[in-house]
Each structure stands twice: as C-alpha cells, then as structure tokens.
Amino acid sequence: MHYYENILALIGRTPLVKLHRMTRGIKATVLAKMENLNPGFSVKDRIGVSMIEAAEREGKLKPGGTIVEATSGNTGIGLALAAAVKGYKCIFVMTDKASVEKSRYLKALGADVVITPVSAKPGTPDHYVSTAQRIAKETPNSFYPDQYSHPANPEAHYRTTGPEIWEQTEG
Numbered sequence: 001m002h003y004y005e006n007i008l009a010l011i012g013r014t015p016l017v018k019l020h021r022m023t024r025g026i027k028a029t030v031l032a033k034m035e036n037l038n039p040g041f042s043v044k045d046r047i048g049v050s051m052i053e054a055a056e057r058e059g060k061l062k063p064g065g066t067i068v069e070a071t072s073g074n075t076g077i078g079l080a081l082a083a084a085v086k087g088y089k090c091i092f093v094m095t096d097k098a099s100v101e102k103s104r105y106l107k108a109l110g111a112d113v114v115i116t117p118v119s120a121k122p123g124t125p126d127h128y129v130s131t132a133q134r135i136a137k138e139t140p141n142s143f144y145p146d147q148y149s150h151p152a153n154p155e156a157h158y159r160t161t162g163p164e165i166w167e168q169t170e171g
Contacts, residue, residue: 006085007039007081007085008039008049008081008082008085010038010039011038011039011040011045011046011049012038012046012160012161012164013164014033014034014035014037014038014164015033015034015037015168016031016032016033016034016165016168016169017031017032017034018030018031019031019032031169033161033164033165039081040074040077040078040080040081041077042074042077042078043074043161044074044075044077044078045077045078045081045082046078046156046157046160046161047075047078047147047152047153047156047157048075048077048078048079048080048081048082049078049082049156050152050153050155050156050159051079051145051147051150051152051153051156052067052079052082052083052086052088052145053152054150054151054152054155055143055145055152060143061088061143062141063087064087064088064089064141065088065089065141065142065143066088066089066090066091066139066141066142066143067079067083067088067089067090067091067142067143067145068090068091068092068093068132068135068136068139068142068143068144069090069091069092069093069132069144069145069146069147070092070093070094070128070129070131070132070133070147071092071093071094071098071147072094072095072098072102073094073098073099073102073103073105073106074102075147076090076092076094076102076106076111077102077105077106077109079092079145080092080106080109080110080111081109083109083110083111084109084110089110089111089112090106090109090110090111090112091111091112091113091114091132091135091139091142092106092111092112092113092114092132093113093114093115093116093128093129093131093132093135094113094114094115094116094128095115095116095117095118095120095128096115096116096117096118097118098115103115114131114132114135116128116131132144
C-alpha cells in the first residue's frame with residue numbers, strides 16, 4: 001500500500017510545462033512551474049511550511065501556539081494548511097479588498113480571519129500589518145512570521161524550488 005503521511009508531503013515536486021505561444025517566432029524555451037498543483041493551490045505552500053518549521057526549530061512556535069500573520073490570502077493559506085496538520089491555531093489579518101473566497105478558504109482550514117479597511121495607511125493602527133502585530137503581542141504563545149522579512153521565505157525556494165527546476169531541466 002502506498003500513501004502519504006499527511007498533505008504536507010504533497011507540497012513541491014510540481015511539474016514544468018512548456019509555454020509555446022510565448023516563444024512563437026523566436027528560438028527559446030520558456031517553462032512554467034505549475035505551483036498551482038500544490039495542495040493549497042499556490043507557491044506559498046512552500047513558504048508556509050518553511051516558516052513554521054523554522055519557528056519550531058528556533059523555539060518561537062510551541063505546541064498549542066497561535067500563528068498570527070498579515071496576508072492577502074495565499075501565504076495565509078500556506079500557513080493555515082501546515083498549521084492544520086501540525087495542530088496550531090491561526091489568526092490572519094486581511095484587508096477588505098481581499099477576496100471573499102480566500103477568507104472562506106482560510107476559515108475552512110480552521111483559521112480566524114480579521115478584516116481591516118484597505119484605506120488604512122501603513123504604520124497606522126488600523127493597517128492590516130499593524131493589526132496583525134498588535135494581535136500577536138496580545139495573544140499568548142503566538143508567533144508572528146512576518147512573511148515580508150522572514151528568511152525562511154526565500155530559503156524555501158533555495159532548498160526546494162531551485163533544486164527541483166535544476167533536476168527537471170537536467171541542469
């Protein structure tokens with residue numbers, strides 16, 4: 001019998017597809033990595049797992065902890081997917097411009113979603129990033145990944161996406 005231990009084992013190893021129209025009339029090969037085939041339907045699944053695993057290793061995220069993040073949706077989905085498997089709670093802060101579908105998807109994965117006005121200026125208390133930072137400070141045993149500056153975000157691609165492309169293109 002062959003099966004995967006959990007859905008996180010399905011992240012990565014996405015196929016490459018040749019884009020013919022882009023190269024019509026020129027001698028080039030352009031390939032697209034089909035990251036939409038990850039379980040959360042985006043490249044952000046990789047960084048969600050990467051940031052959570054880094055926080056676990058560093059002792060910043062402990063069992064029963066809560067992940068609090070500002071997101072427009074896809075990073076939140078990547079984090080929520082991994083959090084659901086690993087048993088963490090999630091609170092995501094989004095603007096009212098974010099799609100209802102992404103908010104519903106996050107809730108379906110067990111996350112709480114806080115909506116802030118898109119009109120809130122960066123640095124003001126109502127801005128979605130400021131709100132997420134405040135909630136993280138107010139929530140015991142919480143972890144604020146800060147996707148915009150977390151080193152595990154690009155590191156995920158260095159460790160996984162890059163080597164996959166190298167292998168798939170045979171160098």
